Structures are given as structure tokens and as C-alpha cells.
Amino acid sequence: GNSVTQMEGPVTLSEEAFLTINCTYTATGYPSLFWYVQYPGEGLQLLLKATKADDKGSNKGFEATYRKETTSFHLEKGSVQVSDSAVYFCALRGPAMVDSGAGSYQLTFGKGTKLSVIP
Amino acid sequence: KAGVTQTPRYLIKTRGQQVTLSCSPISGHRSVSWYQQTPGQGLQFLFEYFSETQRNKGNFPGRFSGRQFSNSRSEMNVSTLELGDSALYLCASSHLGLAGGGTGELFFGEGSRLTVL
Numbered sequence: 663g664n665s666v667t668q669m670e671g672p673v674t675l676s677e678e679a680f681l682t683i684n685c686t687y688t689a690t691g692y693p694s695l696f697w698y699v700q701y702p703g704e705g706l707q708l709l710l711k712a713t714k715a716d717d718k719g720s721n722k723g724f725e726a727t728y729r730k731e732t733t734s735f736h737l738e739k740g741s742v743q744v745s746d747s748a749v750y751f752c753a754l755r756g757p758a759m760v761d762s763g764a765g766s767y768q769l770t771f772g773k774g775t776k777l778s779v780i781p
Numbered sequence: 782k783a784g785v786t787q788t789p790r791y792l793i794k795t796r797g798q799q800v801t802l803s804c805s806p807i808s809g810h811r812s813v814s815w816y817q818q819t820p821g822q823g824l825q826f827l828f829e830y831f832s833e834t835q836r837n838k839g840n841f842p843g844r845f846s847g848r849q850f851s852n853s854r855s856e857m858n859v860s861t862l863e864l865g866d867s868a869l870y871l872c873a874s875s876h877l878g879l880a881g882g883g884t885g886e887l888f889f890g891e892g893s894r895l896t897v898l
Binding site for chain 2: 696698704708711767768773
């Protein structure tokens with residue numbers, strides 16, 4: 663089945679430091695890949711996505727590139743801010759077929775990585 | 782545009798009771814999914830509904846059930862509550878076509894935090 667593995671946290675960085683959160687996946691076919699972010703007390707928000715190999719997703723200074731050869735989708739940001747403190751989840755949507763023949767939007771998530779940025 | 786609304790936000794139940802959680806999707810979204818989030822297991826898929834039909838179901842016991850109404854609102858029910866059911870239950874909606882087209886983006890609500898004593 664599908665699975666997502668992301669680096670264990672927590673991660674603590676100083677403001678303006680470089681961030682990398684590693685994410686690798688196992689899936690059949692060609693999944694779509696996502697990074698979601700969860701701020702304290704809130705639900706998940708989509709941060710960025712990539713739907714095919716070599717696509718680069720980007721948003722709010724965060725980037726991730728879909729690497730099929732290494733089955734990876736690492737999240738990076740050049741200069742983190744205190745406001746980036748949150749939990750980050752890597753996720754995939756596999757080939758989307760269910761018994762009815764219709765599509766499915768089921769996401770498989772990694773365990774999450776808690777990021778704390780200190781001033 | 783209003784986001785995904787979940788009610789109640791917090792609730793406390795005792796073992797053996799049942800609970801019903803409600804989710805109102807973003808207007809125009811016909812697909813609703815539910816996820817359970819716990820510190821130990823992370824985010825786990827419960828169900829997915831489209832046009833009142835359950836399209837997909839995760840690996841949860843039959844005590845967990847759900848439904849979707851004609852206005853796309855959804856409810857999930859957990860019967861005979863156990864301590865391990867304590868979790869944040871997240872609902873998500875998407876603008877999903879019948880053929881599964883689109884980018885796959887899910888819009889999440891803030892969740893219903895269930896505590897079972």
C-alpha cells in the first residue's frame with residue numbers, strides 16, 4: 663500500500679535559518695504529492711503540491727520538488743520566520759480509483775514534523 | 782467564501798456512549814472526507830463521501846460510521862466509545878468531479894476534539 667515517511671521532529675531553528683524537512687514515499691503508479699501545515703489549534707492547510715515528476719511546488723517561500731527517481735518530496739525554505747512554527751505533513755494521493763470506478767481523494771499522510779523557530 | 786465548518790469543536794464523553802460530529806463543506810464542494818488525528822497514529826483516513834455515497838472507507842471498526850446529506854453536509858458517528866477514540870476528528874471537502882479529476886486539494890476544518898473518559 664501507499665506510505666509516507668518524513669523526518670522525525672521536533673525541529674528547532676533560529677530565525678532566518680535554512681529549513682529542510684525530508685519526505686519519501688512508497689506508492690504504485692504516479693501519485694500527487696502535497697505538503698500541509700497545521701498551526702496550533704487549527705486544521706490543516708495546503709502549503710504546496712506537485713502532481714507529476716520534476717514538478718516544483720512553491721508557496722510563501724517554501725519549495726518542494728517531486729523526485730520520482732528517489733521517491734522524495736523534501737520541503738525547503740531559505741529563511742524561516744517565527745510565524746512558520748507549526749507542524750508540517752507530507753502527503754500523497756495515489757492513483758485515484760475505487761470500486762465504483764470513480765475517483766478518490768484519500769490522502770496518505772506522514773507522521774508530521776513539528777517546527778519551532780526561535781527569535 | 783466560508784470554510785469548512787465542524788461542530789462541536791470540543792466534547793467530552795464517557796466510555797460506552799456514542800457521539801455524532803457534523804461537517805459543513807465549502808459551498809459547492811460535493812466531496813467530504815473524514816480523518817482521525819492522534820499523537821500516536823497521526824492522521825488516518827476514515828471515510829470519503831460524494832453525492833451522498835460512501836466512495837471509500839479506511840480501516841476502522843464498524844463502530845465508526847458516516848453519512849452525507851443532499852446538501853453535502855456530512856455527519857460521522859462513533860458508537861460504544863472507547864478510550865482510544867479520543868482524538869481530533871478532521872473533516873475536509875474538495876471540489877471533486879465524479880471521475881476524480883482536479884488537483885486533489887482538500888480543504889480542512891478546524892476539527893472536533895473528542896475526549897473519552
